[in-house]
Amino acid sequence: MNESASQLEWVAKASGIAREAGARLREFLAQGVETEYKGDVDLVTVADRTVEKLIRGRLGEVFPDHGIYGEEGTRERLEQEFRWYVDPLDGTTNFAHGIPHFCVSMGLEQRKPAGDAGQDGEIVAGVIYNPMLDELFSAERGKGARLNGRPIHVSPVADLAESLVATGFPSRKRHDSPNIHFYHEFTLRSHGVRRAGSAALDLAYVACGRYEAFWEFNLNPWDTAAGTLLVEEAGGRMSDFAGGQFRLDSREVLASNGRIHEELLSMFRDMFAGRSLTPIPTPREFAERREAAAKANARK
Numbered sequence: 173m174n175e176s177a178s179q180l181e182w183v184a185k186a187s188g189i190a191r192e193a194g195a196r197l198r199e200f201l202a203q204g205v206e207t208e209y210k211g212d213v214d215l216v217t218v219a220d221r222t223v224e225k226l227i228r229g230r231l232g233e234v235f236p237d238h239g240i241y242g243e244e245g246t247r248e249r250l251e252q253e254f255r256w257y258v259d260p261l262d263g264t265t266n267f268a269h270g271i272p273h274f275c276v277s278m279g280l281e282q283r284k285p286a287g288d289a290g291q292d293g294e295i296v297a298g299v300i301y302n303p304m305l306d307e308l309f310s311a312e313r314g315k316g317a318r319l320n321g322r323p324i325h326v327s328p329v330a331d332l333a334e335s336l337v338a339t340g341f342p343s344r345k346r347h348d349s350p351n352i353h354f355y356h357e358f359t360l361r362s363h364g365v366r367r368a369g370s371a372a373l374d375l376a377y378v379a380c381g382r383y384e385a386f387w388e389f390n391l392n393p394w395d396t397a398a399g400t401l402l403v404e405e406a407g408g409r410m411s412d413f414a415g416g417q418f419r420l421d422s423r424e425v426l427a428s429n430g431r432i433h434e435e436l437l438s439m440f441r442d443m444f445a446g447r448s449l450t451p452i453p454t455p456r457e458f459a460e461r462r463e464a465a466a467k468a469n470a471r472k
């Protein structure tokens with residue numbers, strides 16, 4: 173099989189699997205599922221596990237030589253040159269609360285044949301499917317990104333002040349995350365920050381120009397593998413918070429349309445150095461001002 177034929181196969185077959193998986197998620201959502209806890213507020217449902225099993229089975233049938241690394245524990249053939257990173261349900265918290273914003277995410281990594289199982293390769297194909305909107309985002313390295321078959325591109329906006337951006341917060345070690353400071357600062361400097369609850373869809377939305385940027389601390393490879401390729405193939409830029417090369421295991425994701433990337437990096441630089449933090453009143457200060465205003469009004 174020549175290279176372009178195999179690439180066509182990757183996306184076409186993964187798209188079929190993602191659609192089937194998404195249809196199962198829709199059924200589970202309609203019937204309602206019980207929620208369990210993996211950690212503090214790290215939720216999991218029977219839908220996450222069942223759909224990962226379905227994807228594992230289907231990938232094994234169509235790509236018997238490919239490895240699989242899934243959020244719900246699948247670790248198969250990790251010594252292989254090709255490896256799928258699978259998030260069967262990205263947006264579990266939304267799903268568990270009946271909010272129709274979640275997706276299936278599958279990214280294919282090609283690693284050097286002689287490399288060890290832990291090394292990073294190159295993402296060569298990716299599919300993200302939102303079953304509630306029937307939106308299928310797909311990308312192949314060097315061949316652009318698509319939404320339901322049509323080419324997509326990042327937004328042309330050149331200033332953060334005119335941008336809509338997105339982020340997410342971890343469900344583990346919540347007390348260690350500084351992200352609320354970044355959330356605050358980006359809120360003041362942009363059209364707003366969305367925290368919609370699915371990192372894979374956030375990346376897909378940067379790729380198709382709905383958001384100008386997305387950042388998050390501590391994501392996992394199954395959250396980012398497909399989305400990172402979508403962003404790059406749609407003309408955007410991926411990096412860590414210092415502008416270094418984005419890696420699946422880097423735990424820092426900064427995605428943008430490229431045009432506002434330097435502005436974002438300079439904000440991260442300043443904020444990590446303790447500069448550029450706009451003060452906000454504490455709740456107590458706010459309450460005191462409110463009380464003073466009420467007293468002043470009563471005297472009128």
Ligand code: IPD
Pocket residue numbers: 243259261262263264265339340341342343368369370371372388390391395
């Ligand atoms: C989560 C979502 C969320 C992000 C969390 C992820 P899950 O994935 O992508 O947007 O903020 O960090 O863990 O648990 O729903 O697959």
Ligand code: CA
Pocket residue numbers: 259261262263371394395
């Ligand atoms: Ca996820």
Ligand code: CA
Pocket residue numbers: 220243259260261262263264
């Ligand atoms: Ca998940």
